[in-house]
Amino acid sequence: MPASPRRATLATVAASAGVSVATVSKVLNGRSDVAPATRSLVESLLRQHDYVAPSPRRGESAGTDTVEVQFDSYINAYSTELIQGLVNTGVELGVGVVVSLKREAARPGSWARELAAAGRRALIAVTSELTSGQLTALARARVPLVVIDPLNLPRARVTSVGSTNFAGGLAATQHLLGLGHRRIAYIGGPPSAACNQARLHGYRAALEAEGVSVPPCYTHFGHFRYQDGLEYGAAVLDLPEPPTAIFVGCDETALGVMEAARARGLRIPEDLSIVGFDDTQIARMVSPPLTTVRQPLREMGSVALRTALRLAAGEPIDSHHVELATELIVRGSTAEVTCSRQV
Known part of the structure; x- marks a missing residue:
C-alpha cells in the first residue's frame, strides 16, 4: 500500500x-x-480531515483482535471454503474473523473510518473491484489491505493472494483435448477480472497449441453464478454446431451448464463433457461428480490472514502477490468424445 499520510x-x-x-x-x-x-x-x-479515533492499544482491551473479511455480494460455495480457511487460521492465531458484505453506497472515507473505529487490524477483500479512493481512505485510516482473487489492481503494490489460474485453464483444456474433444467452449466470469482473464488465456493457449480455432460464439462471460451457466450453457448448446465439451470458470456456473444440458436431453459425460474450477463441496456432491480445477481456497484464506496480520504489525512481506498451485481433479463429468459427436 502507499505510504500512509499523517493521521488527523x-x-x-x-x-x-x-x-x-x-x-x-x-x-x-x-x-x-x-x-x-x-x-x-x-x-x-x-x-x-478523514479523522479516525485512535484504536485501543493491544493489551488495553480484553477483546480479541479482529480482521474483517468483505465479500462483494453474496456467500456461495467458493466463499465458504475461503471462510473455513480464514476461521481455522484465526482460531490458531487467536484472531477473530468478521465476515461482511460490501456496501455499494458507502463513501470511501466513512467506510474506512468505520473499519478503523471498530478496531479492525486489517481488511481482507474477496474478488472486489477497488478504486484509488478506497485505497487512499484505507491508507489514511491505517487499515492494511489484502485482496483475494482481485477483479482489478488499481495500484501495482496492492497485496493480493490468488492461484495459478493460467495453469489451471491450460490443464482443464488439455484434459479435454486429450479425450479427443475439439469443439470446446468456455463460460467464465467478468471479462475484466484478472482470474477470468488468466483462465481464458490458459484455455486459448491449449487450443492454439493443438491448432484448434475458437469460434466467437464459444466464449461467454458472466458473474461466476449458477444462472450464468443456465443462460450461456443454453446459448452454446443451441448452436447449429454445439460444443462437445465446456470448460467453465467456476463450479457453481458449471452446475448451471449441467442443468442446461439435462433440459436438452443431453447426458453427462456421454453427450457432453464439463470441467469446472474451484473444487468446492458442490463439485463432489453433484451427479455425476464434477471434474474440476482445484483452487486451494482454504490455504488461500490462511495465507491472506497471515499476510494481513504481518502488514498490521509493520512486518515485511515476501511478495505483494502470492499464487498457490492449482490441480486438475478428474471425476465423472468428462469422457472421451464419441465419433458421432465429433461430426
Whole structure:
C-alpha cells in the first residue's frame, strides 16, 4: 500500500474549526451541550480531515483482535471454503474473523473510518473491484489491505493472494483435448477480472497449441453464478454446431451448464463433457461428480490472514502477490468424445 499520510488529530480539527479540543471531543461523544451550528461545522471538518479515533492499544482491551473479511455480494460455495480457511487460521492465531458484505453506497472515507473505529487490524477483500479512493481512505485510516482473487489492481503494490489460474485453464483444456474433444467452449466470469482473464488465456493457449480455432460464439462471460451457466450453457448448446465439451470458470456456473444440458436431453459425460474450477463441496456432491480445477481456497484464506496480520504489525512481506498451485481433479463429468459427436 502507499505510504500512509499523517493521521488527523483532535487538535487538527479543533484548529480548523476555531474551537477547543474539548468541544470537538464533545461532538465525537454525542454530547448535547454544543450549539447546532458548531456541531455541524465540527462534523463536516471531521469528515473532511478523514479523522479516525485512535484504536485501543493491544493489551488495553480484553477483546480479541479482529480482521474483517468483505465479500462483494453474496456467500456461495467458493466463499465458504475461503471462510473455513480464514476461521481455522484465526482460531490458531487467536484472531477473530468478521465476515461482511460490501456496501455499494458507502463513501470511501466513512467506510474506512468505520473499519478503523471498530478496531479492525486489517481488511481482507474477496474478488472486489477497488478504486484509488478506497485505497487512499484505507491508507489514511491505517487499515492494511489484502485482496483475494482481485477483479482489478488499481495500484501495482496492492497485496493480493490468488492461484495459478493460467495453469489451471491450460490443464482443464488439455484434459479435454486429450479425450479427443475439439469443439470446446468456455463460460467464465467478468471479462475484466484478472482470474477470468488468466483462465481464458490458459484455455486459448491449449487450443492454439493443438491448432484448434475458437469460434466467437464459444466464449461467454458472466458473474461466476449458477444462472450464468443456465443462460450461456443454453446459448452454446443451441448452436447449429454445439460444443462437445465446456470448460467453465467456476463450479457453481458449471452446475448451471449441467442443468442446461439435462433440459436438452443431453447426458453427462456421454453427450457432453464439463470441467469446472474451484473444487468446492458442490463439485463432489453433484451427479455425476464434477471434474474440476482445484483452487486451494482454504490455504488461500490462511495465507491472506497471515499476510494481513504481518502488514498490521509493520512486518515485511515476501511478495505483494502470492499464487498457490492449482490441480486438475478428474471425476465423472468428462469422457472421451464419441465419433458421432465429433461430426
